[in-house]
Structure formats: C-alpha cells, structure tokens
Amino acid sequence: MTDKATHPADTPLYPIREVSRITGVNSVTLRAWERRYGLICPQRTPKGHRLYAREDIDRVERILQWLSRGVPVSQVKELLDQPETAATPEPAAGDWPSQRRRLITAVEALDTAQLESLFNQSLALYPVTTCLTELWQPVIHELEEAWGDQLGALLQRRVLESFLRTRIGTRLYHANQAANGPVILLNPLPDDPGPLWLLLAALASSQAGYRVRLLDTPLPFGELPLAVERFGAAALLLVSGRAERADLVRRLLPRLAEQLDVPLGLCGPMARIRESDLRDSDVALLGDDLPLALARLQPLLR
Incomplete structure (x- = not known):
C-alpha cells in the first residue's frame, strides 16, 4: 500500500x-x-x-x-506491507507484559497521573476489547491476588476504583448519547468488594453497542425486576469478582432468573467459580472474559 x-x-x-x-x-x-x-x-x-x-x-x-x-x-x-506470498512470521511477544507492569506499578504508587497516561494511551491506540483482554483484566486479576489483607491494599483499590469510575463513567455518558442498541442494566453482587469488574463490564457493554444503565452498589434482589422494567432493559447483567455466598448462588439467583422477563446474565470471576452450581439454572453464565461475555449475551436478547 x-x-x-x-x-x-x-x-x-x-x-x-x-x-x-x-x-x-x-x-x-x-x-x-x-x-x-x-x-x-x-x-x-x-x-x-x-x-x-x-x-x-x-x-x-x-x-x-x-x-x-x-x-x-x-x-x-x-x-x-509484506508481500502476500511471504510466509507469515511468528509475532513478537508484544509489549503487553511491560504495559501491565507499568499499570500495576502506578496503582501501587497511587500515581494517578501515570494511570491517566496509561489509560488514555491504551484506549487511543487499541480497540477497547483488546485493552480489556490484554491489559485491564489481567491487571485486575493480578492486583486482587496480591492485595489480600496487606497494608495499603484497600487504599490502592479505592484509588483505582475512583479513577475508573470517573473515566469510564465519562465514556459511558457520551456513548449512551450516540448508541441506539438495547439497554443493559448492570449491577454488582453483594459480596463484591468494589466495582472494578463492574466498571470493566460496563465498558465492554458500551463498546458492544448497548446503552448502559449502571448501578454501582448492589440493589436488593426484590427491586431488580422493577429496575429492569423502569429502565426498559433488554437484559440484567450481574457482576462479581468473588465466589458469593452459597444460598445466593443456589437459591436466590435462579429464583430471580425465573421472575424476570429478560435474560439474567452473570459475568466476572464469579461466573467461572460458580459454573457448576448454576449450570442447570436459567442464569446465563457468560464467563470472566468480558468482551466474550458480551458476545455470548447477544444471541439471548429478544
């Protein structure tokens, strides 16, 4: 060319x-x-x-x-620019490992200026789905494994949550003005310690063309059918990075799915952890790869 x-x-x-x-x-x-x-x-x-x-x-x-x-x-x-007849070479390992390390270092140092730079740079140069798959999901996994009960972990989590809430919230506002796809209602589950996975799921949903209604604190299950009705949502997407308690998984989630007239999807690490408990229910297990989860949701919509 x-x-x-x-x-x-x-x-x-x-x-x-x-x-x-x-x-x-x-x-x-x-x-x-x-x-x-x-x-x-x-x-x-x-x-x-x-x-x-x-x-x-x-x-x-x-x-x-x-x-x-x-x-x-x-x-x-x-x-x-290589000729089409040339053998396709194996790609280099790429720079994602170094980007992930820089991002983790910025979170640990509470360096919001560096967070801003890395966030803007990644989303300017790569599609959202690539950024989620190669950068943000692996980083959140690694951070949550490292945090545990260590001193300063909660502070790091809250700083990152605040940063992503503001940046992703701004993107959602503008994307919702332009989108004409179905409405998706997103809500966290009660044991999730914060909205990191929820925010990433909202970003993935917006990129998939949905109009996103995001509730970033858990709504009681009894009010979720009303929320779905009032927002005119085509699906309810519940998100959690934790296993959640057994009675919620085995009793409350299947009951909620039966009460709804729209699909109830589950994504984030919980969807993988609790797969065996919900496999025979009406809950759609979409997995913890968020772009793939949104692709799996699409055929379920009416």
Missing part, C-alpha cells in the same frame, strides 16, 4: 463513523493509527473529511488480527 491512497472513481467510500461501526475500532484510534503509525491512508474530501475504501476496511481488520496475536501497534506496519 502506498503512502497516498488512490482508488477508482466508482469505488464505494465510507466515512469514519461507518468504518468504526463495521470494524469496532473507534474513530480516535483510527486517526491515531493513521497519524502516528501510517497504518491506513484514507482519502480526504475537499473539506478534509476522511473517506475509506473497502480495502482500507480490510486493512483495519488485518491490523486487528495482528494486535490480537500480541504484536505492538508500532510493529504492525512492516507486517502489513
């Missing part, structure tokens, strides 16, 4: 918002790939608006394939 894109006059061209819808890559990331790395070269209208051909969209999808294999965005261009 040359530095200046040229296409026949009758080639269909797509604006950036349509390319974002087709590929799932937001417009900020598409512009960063163009400006910083030269990965894509769309045409421009006389007023400077970007227009993408079908081969540009195919190239974006190839970029996503390389990123999913762990290749840093800075190394993707040389792989894309």
Whole structure:
C-alpha cells in the first residue's frame, strides 16, 4: 500500500463513523493509527473529511488480527506491507507484559497521573476489547491476588476504583448519547468488594453497542425486576469478582432468573467459580472474559 491512497472513481467510500461501526475500532484510534503509525491512508474530501475504501476496511481488520496475536501497534506496519506470498512470521511477544507492569506499578504508587497516561494511551491506540483482554483484566486479576489483607491494599483499590469510575463513567455518558442498541442494566453482587469488574463490564457493554444503565452498589434482589422494567432493559447483567455466598448462588439467583422477563446474565470471576452450581439454572453464565461475555449475551436478547 502506498503512502497516498488512490482508488477508482466508482469505488464505494465510507466515512469514519461507518468504518468504526463495521470494524469496532473507534474513530480516535483510527486517526491515531493513521497519524502516528501510517497504518491506513484514507482519502480526504475537499473539506478534509476522511473517506475509506473497502480495502482500507480490510486493512483495519488485518491490523486487528495482528494486535490480537500480541504484536505492538508500532510493529504492525512492516507486517502489513509484506508481500502476500511471504510466509507469515511468528509475532513478537508484544509489549503487553511491560504495559501491565507499568499499570500495576502506578496503582501501587497511587500515581494517578501515570494511570491517566496509561489509560488514555491504551484506549487511543487499541480497540477497547483488546485493552480489556490484554491489559485491564489481567491487571485486575493480578492486583486482587496480591492485595489480600496487606497494608495499603484497600487504599490502592479505592484509588483505582475512583479513577475508573470517573473515566469510564465519562465514556459511558457520551456513548449512551450516540448508541441506539438495547439497554443493559448492570449491577454488582453483594459480596463484591468494589466495582472494578463492574466498571470493566460496563465498558465492554458500551463498546458492544448497548446503552448502559449502571448501578454501582448492589440493589436488593426484590427491586431488580422493577429496575429492569423502569429502565426498559433488554437484559440484567450481574457482576462479581468473588465466589458469593452459597444460598445466593443456589437459591436466590435462579429464583430471580425465573421472575424476570429478560435474560439474567452473570459475568466476572464469579461466573467461572460458580459454573457448576448454576449450570442447570436459567442464569446465563457468560464467563470472566468480558468482551466474550458480551458476545455470548447477544444471541439471548429478544
């Protein structure tokens, strides 16, 4: 692909918002790939608006394939520009381990400026699903394993929760204004020590095109059917990073699923931990990989 894109006059061209819808890559990331790395070269209208051909969209999808294999965005261009007949090389290990280490170090140091930088940089250069899978989910897993009862662990957790609540809340507000998908109601379960997994699930839901209604403190089970009705929700998604108590899992959750007229989904580590207890119930076990959980939810919606 040359530095200046040229296409026949009758080639269909797509604006950036349509390319974002087709590929799932937001417009900020598409512009960063163009400006910083030269990965894509769309045409421009006389007023400077970007227009993408079908081969540009195919190239974006190839970029996503390389990123999913762990290749840093800075190394993707040389792989894309190889001749099609060349053997596909094994990708480098990628820079996700170092990004995860920097993020954990920032949390441990309560360095919100570094948190801000890492959050903005990751979401500007990579799709949300990639950031969740490669960066945020592994970091939350590692932090929760390390925290335990150690001194300062609660402070680290609360600082990270406050940071993500503000940043993800802002993204949800703007995304909800533009989204026209079904409404998803998200609520934590009572034993979850904080909304880390809930916030990540909300981000994944928004990226999947849903309008997100987020309650970040547990609502009593008796009020959840009313909340679903009042919000016009197409599904209720419950989230927890803990196993939760046995009577809630084996008795209350199946009963709640029977009371609802919409799917009741469960995601986060609890969905994996309690899989055997809920396998024969009406509760949809969506797993602890949040982008995959949202993909599993979609076929259940009416």
